[in-house]
Amino acid sequence: MKRRLLSLLIVTLFGSIFSLTASAATASQPPTFVSVVMDGKKIWFPDAQAFIDENERTLVPVRFVAQSLGAQVGWESKTQAVPITRDAQSITLKINENVVQVDGKAVTLDTKAILSGGRTFVPLRFVSEVLGATVKWDAPTGTVFITTSENDSAQIDQWGRMIRATKLPKNASDYPYILADVPNEMYEMGYPHSYPKDSRVANVLYSTIPEFNKRNVDIWMKRLKTFGALWLNVDYNTIDDAWAKAVFATKVQSSDAELKYIRRYVEWVKANKVQIEGYLDPEPSMIYKDGFGDNFVRSKFRIKFVSYKESKDLLYDEWFPKKQVFQKGIWYEGYADIAISTNVGGDWGTTLKVSPGASLFYNQIIRKAVSE
Structure with a gap:
């Protein structure tokens, strides 16, 4: 319970931080792309990037984040719904709605899931917290760190990235x-x-x-x-x-x-x-x-x-x-x-x-x- 309350406080705190830095993108003031690092590995989004919406919340392409968290992501075109499952957990999001079903219970978000460029975008922190991860924001690098498990044996660089020692490049x-x-x-x-x-x-x-x-x-x-x-x-x-x-x-x-x-x-x-x-x-x-x-x-x-x-x-x-x-x-x-x-x-x-x-x-x- 204490961990859950702490996570909610983190969400609120970083929502406030985003409100200080976010603004509408214009030709001369481009969007600030947010990097996402999960368990020491950067998620390389294939096209649409994480961004901050008009409600000052970070939205990410749900499929790639959820799949990195070990979840399965579907799409129901008739209902414009996105079902997400992981083990015994289930989440159902609907495009342009801010009420989400989590294990059969309704949860109200502070921003809606949206469809943009053929990708479904959802609030990063909500998906992370529901799927059991913790979230940290690093302002100097504009990076969101998601942690799903501790790995004390992993070597991490000063930017929170995991270092490998096998199958190294020739140089x-x-x-x-x-x-x-x-x-x-x-x-x-x-x-x-x-x-x-x-x-x-x-x-x-x-x-x-x-x-x-x-x-x-x-x-x-x-x-x-x-x-x-x-x-x-x-x-x-x-x-x-x-x-x-x-x-x-x-x-x-x-x-x-x-x-x-x-x-x-x-x-x-x-x-x-x-x-x-x-x-x-x-x-x-x-x-x-x-x-x-x-x-x-x-x-x-x-x-x-x-x-x-x-x-x-x-x-x-x-x-x-x-x-x-x-x-x-x-x-x-x-x-x-x-x-x-x-x-x-x-x-x-x-x-x-x-x-x-x-x-x-x-x-x-x-x-x-x-x-x-």
């Missing part, structure tokens, strides 16, 4: 550790062009350079996520000069010339009727210094080109492929090394921002996503 020594939820393909991807004498792999950076500490890296990752949310979510109906200034603000500002180029891209988006959806998820333990002044953060991404008239310059990216044609309405996924740098000397730890030449295509693996 495991390049990294401070290898994560359980990251495939070897991401680790073994080739590095961007570099100057060998001054280049440094992640293991060396974290073990020898004081600026590579959690406080600084959290700042860098937050800037990258903000940049990615703007960069990969574009709509010709809403894009404006505020968007251009917001993108410019995430970058190292050595010259106002780049703002001029960003504004040209805004005009092209309008003329070419460009609409893009996507997300960028940088991995803090995978940073590479190229020796030319940039640090590259390996990032997982998904992107969908919803609308365009001409398949060119769809992103603000000088390396955007000139010959590859991206199909409309198809999710693409992969990994990319996104450059961050600074023009500040001395104590530069907090100053790294997105480099002017940062690209999704400079050093990447990209392919059509597998539908789920």
